[in-house]
Amino acid sequence: MTQEKLFIKLKEEFAKIIEEKQLSMDKVNIRSEALSIDEAIGNTKRTDFPIITGKEVLLQAEYKGFYGQAFTDAPAIFEGKLSQVLDMDLTSGGHGRGIFIAAMNAVMCSLGLADHTIHCKNEGPELCAKKIKSYFKERYADIKITLVGYQPAMLENLADGFRVRVLDLNPDNIGQIRYGVQVEDGIKDYSDAVQWADVILCTGSTICNGSIVNFLDLDKETIFYGTTIAGAAAILGLKRLCFESL
Numbered sequence: 203m204t205q206e207k208l209f210i211k212l213k214e215e216f217a218k219i220i221e222e223k224q225l226s227m228d229k230v231n232i233r234s235e236a237l238s239i240d241e242a243i244g245n246t247k248r249t250d251f252p253i254i255t256g257k258e259v260l261l262q263a264e265y266k267g268f269y270g271q272a273f274t275d276a277p278a279i280f281e282g283k284l285s286q287v288l289d290m291d292l293t294s295g296g297h298g299r300g301i302f303i304a305a306m307n308a309v310m311c312s313l314g315l316a317d318h319t320i321h322c323k324n325e326g327p328e329l330c331a332k333k334i335k336s337y338f339k340e341r342y343a344d345i346k347i348t349l350v351g352y353q354p355a356m357l358e359n360l361a362d363g364f365r366v367r368v369l370d371l372n373p374d375n376i377g378q379i380r381y382g383v384q385v386e387d388g389i390k391d392y393s394d395a396v397q398w399a400d401v402i403l404c405t406g407s408t409i410c411n412g413s414i415v416n417f418l419d420l421d422k423e424t425i426f427y428g429t430t431i432a433g434a435a436a437i438l439g440l441k442r443l444c445f446e447s448l
Contacts, residue, residue, distance in 0.1 A: 203419060205412040209292035209299070215437045216306050217288055223313065226285050258407065260321060263304035270307025270319045272430045273407035274300035284309065299410050306433040316432040322446035330446040331355035334427070335363060337443065338401075348395045350388070350417065351405030356427070357381050360403075367395045371413075388413070396420065406431025406442065 203211075220226050261272045276296030280287075287305045290298035310316035322330055334356060338345065347360055352370040358381040360366045369388040370376060376387050386395055396402060399422065406428035408414035414431075417424050418438075425441045435442040 203415050205415050206293055208412075208415055208418070212306070212434055212437060213288060213292060213302075216302075216309075216433075219310070219313070219315070220284055220288065225309070226283075226288075261300045261304045263301070263308040265305065265308040266312050268308050268312035268319075270304045270309070270311055270316075270429075270433065271321055272300045272304040272307065272410055273405075273428065274303075274410040274430075276300050276410075296410055299412075303409060303430060303433065307429070310433040310436060316436045318444040318447040319429050319432045320448035321429050322448070326446035327353075327355045330444070331359040333445040334403075334443055335359040339363065342401070345400040346398060347401050347403055348399035349403050351407065352380065352385055353405065353427075354380065356403070357383060367398060369395050371411075392416065396422075401425065403427060403443075406435070409434050 258273045258275055259277045261274060261278060263270045263272075274296050276299075278297050278301050280301045284305070287302055290302050292299050292302055307316060307319045311319045331353075338347070338360070346365045346367075349357055349360060349366060349368040352368055352372065352375045357366065357368055361381045361383050366383055368380070368383055368385050369391060370385050371388040375385045378385050396417075402417055402420060402422065402424040404414070404417045404424060404426050406414075406426045407430045408417065408426075409431050414434075417426075418440075423441075425443055426435060427443045429444060429447050431440065431442055432444070434440070
């Protein structure tokens with residue numbers, strides 16, 4: 203699937219939901235803004251989460267008291283109607299995608315079509331990582347996991363029990379040894395790391411930069427994690443883990 207086809211599908215499916223629920227006629231205000239580190243992830247013992255290092259921002263949309271979020275490298279502030287969200291260009295950059303995805307997550311959460319749309323805080327990332335390790339331990343005897351997206355708590359936990367490779371796009375991480383694993387280039391090392399793995403554990407924020415299309419049609423199990431992918435996972439039927447989010 204190409205990026206264009208992916209975003210056309212997401213927009214069409216979300217538009218159907220809005221039409222069926224007659225939301226397009228409502229005077230709906232959606233506000234999406236970059237959260238501070240404390241608002242997004244709270245007080246964590248680690249200092250190398252992407253949201254803390256400044257490589258990503260977390261956009262938050264509010265709709266009728268429900269919230270949806272999206273990790274992105276494109277900060278944005280938006281207030282308007284759902285019809286305006288549907289008119290956004292999703293193919294040319296991250297600005298419109300971040301607002302669209304955050305808004306979609308909030309609306310789908312309000313309708314009971316998606317859940318766990320608010321990022322965990324404080325000890326949540328550590329607890330989630332431990333639960334993800336347990337998830338794999340309970341289901342697989344011996345597997346090789348390629349972690350897509352440098353997520354320190356997950357990497358440390360998975361490396362203690364599994365053979366793990368990790369891909370990332372941040373040049374500050376690539377080539378570094380983290381928790382006994384060398385961070386590899388998400389572009390240059392993609393093919394080898396994916397072919398090597400039995401299971402791909404992929405960050406849902408790939409939906410914002412469009413690289414998710416590289417992980418949608420693989421001939422092996424692919425599991426996404428995080429809040430960003432909540433609505434898209436429901437629409438596309440993707441397996442998703444997000445244990446400590448709200």
